[in-house]
Amino acid sequence: MKHFIASTLVILTLTGCSSATTPLRQSAQISEYSGGEIDDSKTSLFWLTERFDSPESSSDDVIFKDNTWYKSYYTWDGDNLREISRTGERLSNSGDLIPFQMTLRFSGTGEAVYQRLRINGKVMPMRKQQIDDVKKQASDLIANGKNQQKQGLELIQGYWEEGVFVTCEGKTFTSIEFKNQLPSLVIERLIDEDHFAAFVGEYKAKKVVVDKMLMLKDGDYECIERPSLQS
Known part of the structure; x- marks a missing residue:
């Protein structure tokens, strides 16, 4: 650097x-925003691209106090979340950092039609609650991004x-x-x-x-x- x-x-x-400030990039069709949040457990940086006032893609970079982390890329179709790609590191049962990769794809009605979670090279199933939590994280990013942009x-x-x-x-x-x-x-x-x-x-x-x-x-x-x- x-x-x-x-x-x-x-x-x-x-x-x-x-x-008020203008978005990072703005035209008649596309607007880009960025922001961040911090609390007792984590620090989050996020980015949002909108087309015609609807999300097109979003990303986040999240670092936790215990040194675990993840980076995500979200694809949207209007207000419908269509795909999530996430990589990061989480703690193993012994307390070591191990890599994970996750991909989720959704139908137009929000149903998870494809899921893949690989932890330290091993494919693992995902519970419905895990999928719901990730979907909520995606929705919260959009809400927080728009709220900060309005400010x-x-x-x-x-x-x-x-x-x-x-x-x-x-x-x-x-x-x-x-x-x-x-x-x-x-x-x-x-x-x-x-x-x-x-x-x-x-x-x-x-x-x-x-x-x-x-x-x-x-x-x-x-x-x-x-x-x-x-x-």
């Missing part, structure tokens, strides 16, 4: 205002280096605002050290507004790309 170096100090402030929020990733924030797309900012106050130790780390950061926020004039911090890693951490069908 190419690092960018500058000498201007970053301005860290607190703000309570917000404004003018999107997923922003980049690097703090020498007091400057440079996004993964190469945009440079020296002013960062936080809607919610961060602990002083976190702010000191942002100022004094080089870090990769991922957060839900918005671009506003010549500054970045942080709504929710998702990840703060060492500076050699790579930007997270949207999972594709081949991921």
Whole structure:
């Protein structure tokens, strides 16, 4: 990952205002959004592509506190979920991380007409509750993505280096605002050290507004790309 170096100090402030932003890509037919969520058990980054206001595809990258993870790609037909492709690592009975791959395909009525779950190379059956849980995760992603987009929020990733924030797309900012106050130790780390950061926020004039911090890693951490069908 190419690092960018500058000498201007970053301005860290607190703000309570917000404004709408445009989707990542928008035309008369297609719109793309991104966002993220964090809770006590996991951090989720997600992406959504809509055509004529209906989901066409969506993706997520989910990391759990126990170091398990998965990446998913969802295909939609209007509001009907048609296929899920997921890869990741889960814990074995002995506590080791083992790989898994999952594919689900659905009929127009939502019935699972094809299922394949492979855990550590072994094909395993899927219970109905497992399938229902995955379908709910797909629906929640759509709801959360649209909700954050209505608030003018999107997923922003980049690097703090020498007091400057440079996004993964190469945009440079020296002013960062936080809607919610961060602990002083976190702010000191942002100022004094080089870090990769991922957060839900918005671009506003010549500054970045942080709504929710998702990840703060060492500076050699790579930007997270949207999972594709081949991921």
